[in-house]
Amino acid sequence: MQLLNTLYVTTPESYVHLDNDTLRVEVERETRLRVPLHHIGGVVCLGNVMLSTPLMHRLANDGIGLVLLDSHGRFKARLEGPVSGNVLLRRAQHLRSDDAAFSLGFARSCVAGKIRNARQVLLRGAREARKEEESARIAKAADDLAAALRGVPGAADHDALRGIEGEAARQYFAALNLLVRDDARPAFQMDGRSRRPPRDRMNALLSFLYSMLMNDCRSAVEAAGLDAQVGFLHALRPGRAALALDLMEEFRWVADRLALTLINRGQIAGGNFVEREGGAVLLEGDARKAVVVAWQERKQEELTHPLLAQAIPLGLAPLVQARLMARTLRGEMDTYLPFLMK
Secondary structure: OOOOOEEEEEEOEEEEEEEEEEEEEEEOEEEEEEEEHHHHHHHEEEOOOOEEEEHHHHHHHHEEEEEOOOOOOEEEEEEEOOOOOHHHHHHHHHHHOOOOOOOOHHHHHHHHHHHHHHHHHHHHHHHHHHHHHHHHHHHHHHHHHHHHHHHHHHHHOOOHHHHHHHHHHHHHHHHHHHHHOHHHHHHHHHOOHHHHHHHHHHHHHHHHHHHHHHHHHHHHHHHOOOOOOOOOOOOOOOOOOOHHHHHHOHHHHHHHHHHHHHHHOOOOOHHHHEEEOOOEEEHHHHHHHHHHHHHHHHHHEEEOOOOOOOOOHEEEEEEHHHHHHHHHHHHOOOOOOOOOOO
């Protein structure tokens, strides 16, 4: 199983075009990069990047996904070729989405995976905290998440489940501030989660990482032959990739831990952000490239899949989980089992 390579084009005013069987990136008429198309699994363009029509046709023909994100990292559009996948699997997915009991059970699994993994992030932070008082506060937040986790099986409907998820997220993000090293806290203090737009540096960094995670999760569910628009935790809404969002929940810890690593190692600092009119905070310039590189490197790290009991690159974990989703929808598994970090 090979880890698909994603090319991120982040330099403003880049021109990306086709050169025989090669993708070429030019900036001010100077070639900055040439990559054979057979080495590329996907192309993601951030901000003001220009693309040639022949390249877009070739990407569609070769089954290489093209994703456009704005300068904040928010999803704008996706180009792909003719829809493939198993129509019988998609039909089963659509039928299951109308089954209230199945839909709620599936959604419970997604939320349980998210809360459990978030708790593991806090437990690790409590062990590594240098101050006993802060370690105790982080551990208390982890205990609160454990209580939320115990409440998931008893959630009577989707609204109750989302209420548990929302309260757990509030407790988690409040404790996340304590996992940032002391001298970086003034720059990266967050007052809860803010998204559209992010209102502080930590939220801006998390949003940028989440946008890349979302792209990977959407690619995973589509590669498994599933309909990205039909989910079980996230409600159906035009333009929303609900199933990709469902899958993303159990992997948010990857982005969260990478954000903390980049900050605590000094790879990202307060000066790497700019505040726009209206209060939006944006990660800029070389810092965006550094985050993209770190994300790609993190995806190549190996871990042991808890269900398969074999080592796989982290970047393949969403695809494995999407295939487990497909097995559950076909009735080959009784319950969807989310990915649980150690």
